[in-house]
Amino acid sequence: MLLTVQGIPSYCYTGGAHFDPARPAVVFIHGAQNDHSVWTAQARYFAHLGYGVLAVDLPGHMRSQGAPKTSVADMADWLLALLDAANVRQAALIGHSMGSLIALETVFKAPQRVTHLAMVGSTYPMKVADALLTTARDNELAAIDMVTAWSHSPLASHTVRNTARRLMQRMPGRLHTDLAACNSYANGELAAASVRCPTMLLCGASDAMTPPKSAKALAAAIPHAQTVTLDSGHSLMSEQPQAVLAALLEFIGSR
Template sequence: MPQLEVDGAALTYDDEGPRDAQGVPLVFVHGWTADRHRWDHQLAHFAQKRRVIRLDLRGHGESSGAGVRTIAELADDVLALLDHLAVERCVLVGHSMGGMIAQTITLAHPERVERLVLVNSIGRMTYSRGRGLLMGVSTLVPFKLFVAANIQRAFAPGYPRDEIRAYVKASANTPREVVMTLYGAMRAFDVLDRVGEIRVPTLMVHGYHDIQLPVRQMLRMAKAYPDAEVRIIDAGHELPVEKPEELTRTLDRFVSVPA
């Protein structure tokens, strides 16, 4: 796989599909402790007809590097890759933390984003007092237990246990420093008061059973967007792998509408 050196990290990425296709490239950004393979179904579908780019964020998957402290720094990595690939404008698709990165890029560089897709993502993490206390305490347990607890609850009831265990194992392979630092970065992320500045057509797709980032938090954000379409799917937080076909169809309809 090709890699790009950026500020001490080697970012692994895929760049597939026809370069002469109509429409700007689709750029997929995964979430916390995941990797670019969350988008396997979408890559296989869209790369048949247009350019598709996805990457492993630093410290995730096959990318090296750590030391990143904020969502904005991850956004800089994505922008560095787009610059390297001479992508001036794109459809930006982000899942969970990847959606936070996508919003950050869109707010800072709206000229580079033709459309925005947020999958199970929000503009501000909001906790009740009880859930906030639970989240704080969870960081004190052993690392693998912390990861397992967070990943297991990301899936809707009834999702195959063997597959969940495989995702837990993969997530636990993410370096502890990266996992814990970005957990804090997500909790600190807050652009809710600025999302009204985002003027590009936006699609928000969310799992009805998402307890990581509840639907009501996404809907609170959607109200502030001037041009947002909302789609709720019968899934949990891991929509790209829980309902890949339905998500792909939803994305395809959105990106196929003339700008």
């Protein structure tokens, strides 16, 4: 589904079902140099349970036009504009990595618009190693290889790894911008303290990008949040698709 958001065509995958804004809405938000497809399995299941699903392509990513946003705050403003364009009054937000920061900032900016907050593979602050930032700026293909290696547990198959690598290679020129936005996001502590909606932190036990121990401060800042840890690396949705789906269904509630 194409929507005009801030004057620019923006794509949302609706899970293979007609999107009805009158249904309870679930919005899936991808991470750095990814797109809606990382959420395909989960989005399809929620759509066929009767939810209104929007798995977004962020600006400048895959099917959404425009330049990539350079800050988490600007991405959150875009997401709120997308909800307006889709005639969605309230939605559950499910974000992975950078997408989790966007979801958190969106709750901060418009708490009345968010029914549930699920942060997958998240931490705050989401600092990016200087070596990775520099490589993403100067040699993106090498940086993609670094991210691919660090995003998967030793149990991840070659197919899963190669699919992740190929997806990032199809969108050249976004990685440094996205990683820099994560690295510079500074409102997480204040945003986390403001969260009142049901919240879940979904962590990968072998996550080298956002290790579970690094999310402890985030969990402490949202004392009502539940934490679920899966046997996975950072790319939880591809390594453990069924377990991620089960955790999200239990959190948001099946229909």
